[in-house]
Amino acid sequence: MNEDSLPLVKRMVDFLYRAEYKGTPAPSMSELQLHAKMFALADKYKIEGLRKLAIMKCLRRLHTLHDSNGSPAIEILESIGDIYQLSALKCSVRVLVEQDIRANIKKYLEDPVARKVYERVLMEVPEFIRDVLDLYLNQPFVKRCSSCCADKPMEVLKAKCRKCDRKLDFERAQKRNLKR
DSSP, X not given: OTTSOHHHHHHHHHHHHHSOOOOOOOTTSOHHHHHHHHHHHHHXXXXXXXXXXXXXXXXXXXXXXXXXXXXXXXXXXXXXXXXXXXXGGGGTHHHHHHHHHHHHHHHHTTSHHHHHHHHHHHHHOHHHHHXXXXXXXXXXXXXXXXXXXOEEXXXXXXXXOTTTOOEEEHHHHHHHHHHO
């Protein structure tokens, strides 16, 4: 435990006694970074309940960031370096952040400050951009299904030309091509 941060270890012990950890992160750490580091600590010491709680708090923080009036981009982007240093996060917290970036990148980069942070992250964590690009390859289009209410990969069957606004129906075009 020598290499672990004392405030994080105190939160871990707090969890063992109360099944909860609290406390505001240090000034140099965002709330998202705190929960990611708690997840890594739980993974290191194999504390399944703490892992689940940290993931839940990461997810809640992502939702809170999006529900607030401010821009979530800065906190999310600045957390990526820490999240990618923690190898245990590949299957959970990292995936949550990758999917959030994938879904909101265009909006995030409208903010000039967020764009600078994004460019810094690309240089410092090239693995991150590779993972986001892989998401685009594996899930070209993700939307909420009106039938099952899940965010799932979908096939794009209709689109609109950005120049003339003509609506394109890919399904009808495919059927026409099959008849030829």
